[in-house]
C-alpha cells in the first residue's frame with residue numbers, strides 16, 4: 054500500500070502567488086497593451102525568444118512583462134520545481150497514489166548511460182536498450198521480409214490495436230512522419246465501437262497483415278475486445294481462403310506469425326495466445342500517456358525503421374537535458390508551463406489551443422489532450438488533500454488553416470480569451486510552387502498573420518478609415534492582447550517531433566508541480582469503466598435493468614424498443 058506523502062506546499066500561500074495576484078491587479082488596472090509594451094521595449098522580442106536545436110520560440114506576444122516573468126520564476130522556486138524534476142529524473146516514486154517511479158526520461162537515455170540509473174532495483178537504461186534492440190531486430194526482420202506470415206508471404210500492413218496512451222502517441226507520430234514512410238503502412242484501431250475495426254481491416258489481406266496488441270495492463274476492455282475481434286477476423290479469413298485448416302496447431306501457428314504484443318503484463322499476453330517470445334515489455338514506471346517512445350511505438354519502427362526511431366528518441370532526450378540543465382530564467386519549457394499557470398490561475402482563462410500549421414501534425418492536439426488533461430485534471434493534491442486553486446487547462450486544437458475557418462472567430466473576438474500555441478516549420482515536406490507562388494509561404498503568411506492580429510488587433514479608427522458605417526465599426530474591431538506563443542521549427546523531422554513531445558510532457562509536469570498534484574495517476578477514468586461493466590448486461594437482462602437509475606433505465610428502454 055502506498056504510504057501517505059507529506060502535503061505539498063499550498064501554492065496560494067506562497068509569497069510569489071500573492072505578489073502575482075497584486076501584479077495581475079496592477080496590470081489590469083493600468084490596462085494591458087501588447088502594442089504599447091512592444092513600443093516601449095525594443096528588446097522585448099529578443100528577451101522572450103529562445104532557440105534550442107530544431108526549434109525557435111517566440112513568447113513575446115504573451116501577456117507578460119519582465120516583472121511577471123520574475124514572479125513566475127520565484128513561484129517555480131518556491132514550489133520546488135527543480136527539486137521535483139530532479140527526483141523524477143532520478144526515478145524516485147513521485148507517482149504517490151500508485152507508489153511508482155516516473156521515469157519516462159529513461160526511455161530515451163543513450164546506451165552509454167547503462168548502469169547509471171537503478172530504478173526499482175534494476176538497471177533501467179540497460180533494460181530499455183535490451184527491449185529496443187529486440188524491437189529493432191524484429192522490425193528489421195519484418196521490413197526485410199525475413200519474418201513471414203503463416204503462408205510464407207511478406208508483411209505489408211501493420212494493424213496496431215491500443216487505446217489512450219497505447220494509441221494516441223503512435224498514431225500522432227505515424228501521421229506526423231508520413232512524408233517519409235518507407236516500410237509497411239500501419240493502421241490503428243482504438244475504439245471499442247466495432248465500426249472502427251471493421252473499417253480498419255477492410256481491404257486487408259490477412260496473409261500479409263501483422264497485428265500488434267498494445268496495452269500496458271493487457272486488461273483494457275477496448276483493446277482486448279478489439280484484439281479478440283482481430284484474432285477472429287484473421288483466423289476466419291485464413292480458413293476461408295484455404296490458407297489454414299481447422300487444427301489447433303495451425304491456428305496457433307497463424308497467431309504466432311501474425312500477432313505480437315506490447316505490454317507490462319506478459320502473463321496475460323501468454324493467456325491471450327501470443328507467444329511471449331513475440332512480446333515487447335515496458336515497466337510500471339512508464340505512464341501510459343508517457344509511453345509512446347517505449348515498445349508502444351513498435352509500429353513506428355516497423356513502418357519507419359530504426360534510424361527514424363533513434364532520431365525521435367534523440368529529440369526527446371535533447372529536450373529532457375535542456376529542461377534539466379537550463380537555468381530556470383532561460384528555460385523556455387519552464388516558462389511555458391509557468392505562463393500557463395499565469396493564464397489559468399490569474400486571468401482565469403480556462404482553455405488552451407494548440408494550433409499546428411502543419412497538416413502532418415493533425416493528431417497532435419488529440420494526443421496532447423490525453424497528455425495534459427489526464428495528467429492534470431485533478432481536484433486533489435498528491436497527499437489526497439483538496440487542491441487550493443483551479444487546475445487542469447482544457448487543451449484543444451486543429452491544424453491551421455482549417456481552424457481559421459471554424460473557431461478562430463471566437464479566439465479573435467469572443468468573450469473567452471484562449472491562449473494559443475502556434476506551431477509551424479520553415480520547410481515543408483512538399484515544397485510546391487503554384488502559378489509562381491510558393492504555397493508554403495502562403496501558408497506561413499497565415500501562421501504569422503494570426504498571431505499578429507491576435508496580439509495587436511485593429512482599432513475603431515483603423516476600421517473607420519476603411520469607410521465602414523459607424524454602427525458596423527464595433528463588429529469589425531479587434532481588441533488585440535490575445536496571447537499566443539509561436540513555435541517555429543526548421544523542419545518536422547523525427548528529432549524535432551521528439552523535442553516537441555517532450556516539451557509538452559515537461560510543461561505538463563511544471564503545471565502539475567505548481568498545483569501540487571500527481572500528474573501521473575488517472576483514477577478519474579476508473580468509475581466509468583466499472584459502471585460500463587455493470588450496465589452492459591442490462592441491455593438484455595431485466596434484473597440488471599431494475600438496478601439502474603431512472604435515466605439509464607429510460608435510455609436502455611429506448612434501446613430495447615429500437616434495436617433492429
Ligand code: F6P
Nearest residue numbers: 216217218219268269270273341
Ligand atoms: O484511459 C485510462 C488508461 O489507463 C490510460 O491512462 C491508458 O493510456 C489507457 O487507459 C490504455 O491502457 P492500457 O495501455 O493498459 O491498455
